[in-house]
Amino acid sequence: MKTLRASTYKRMPWKNGGGETVEVAVFPAGASLADFDWRVSMATVASDGPFSSFPGIDRTLSILQGKGMRLMIEERDPVVMTGESAPLPFPADAATSATLVDGPIVDLNVMTRRGRLTHSVKRLALDHPQTMECTAKTTLVLCHRGAVRLTTADATADLAAGDTAILEAAADVTIEPAASAVLFLIAIDKAAA
The missing domain is CATH 2.60.120.10 (Jelly Rolls)
Structure with a gap:
């Protein structure tokens, strides 16, 4: 069992440049956004807008802080996510955008490479x-x-x-x-x- 402290997480810009992500863990170690097998991160969403697209990746999103956000995911009905909502799985390469309910939120993202994990x-x-x-x-x-x-x-x-x-x-x-x-x-x- 390996312990990771919050103070040691890696901070990096979003793939689309629209905000900041805190990377909790990635595999293989040191993998980039283009070649990870799995990745766990937290992101602050401070404004409405599109999500970064990750081709060939499956994603699950959970709300950690804030009032929540309304997600529009391609080929799905819109859904409002709050801190009480069950984690939501969806393809990370589906066109997705978010509208904040009432101010910034922090979300948890878990991503794995489709077909491999x-x-x-x-x-x-x-x-x-x-x-x-x-x-x-x-x-x-x-x-x-x-x-x-x-x-x-x-x-x-x-x-x-x-x-x-x-x-x-x-x-x-x-x-x-x-x-x-x-x-x-x-x-x-x-x-x-």
């Missing part, structure tokens, strides 16, 4: 310890609010708000919130052949 994102609100079976090749646990302790058979990690733990193998993980906590559980696996 798949991913899922779950938002968890915990107020008591819980053990989860993580079966994916790679699992990321991002602590959004509060603080938690993660324990596996051979490792322990304490996460404050914004920190992330990465597990590179299947494991049972016990998650103990300090009081109450909100987490995002991100599972990344090989695509079916």
Whole structure:
């Protein structure tokens, strides 16, 4: 289990230059926006406008801060995303634009290369310890609010708000919130052949 601290995340401009992204983790390490297999990032959206297009990429978006935004995704009905909404998967190469509900937001983006990898994102609100079976090749646990302790058979990690733990193998993980906590559980696996 590897721990990533929020203070060490890489800041970079959006692909379309319209804002700033905080890169939580990318694989392979050091990969660019054109050649990553998977990428987890947070972006501040301060104005209405189009999303960057990522050919051959699948994306899941969640709202971390702010009142939310209305997403217009090609060939889909418009949807309003808030901090309470379930994470929304969609193709990152579909024409997509956003209109802010009431001021800037921060979103969480999980992206994987289509045909090579798949991913899922779950938002968890915990107020008591819980053990989860993580079966994916790679699992990321991002602590959004509060603080938690993660324990596996051979490792322990304490996460404050914004920190992330990465597990590179299947494991049972016990998650103990300090009081109450909100987490995002991100599972990344090989695509079916």
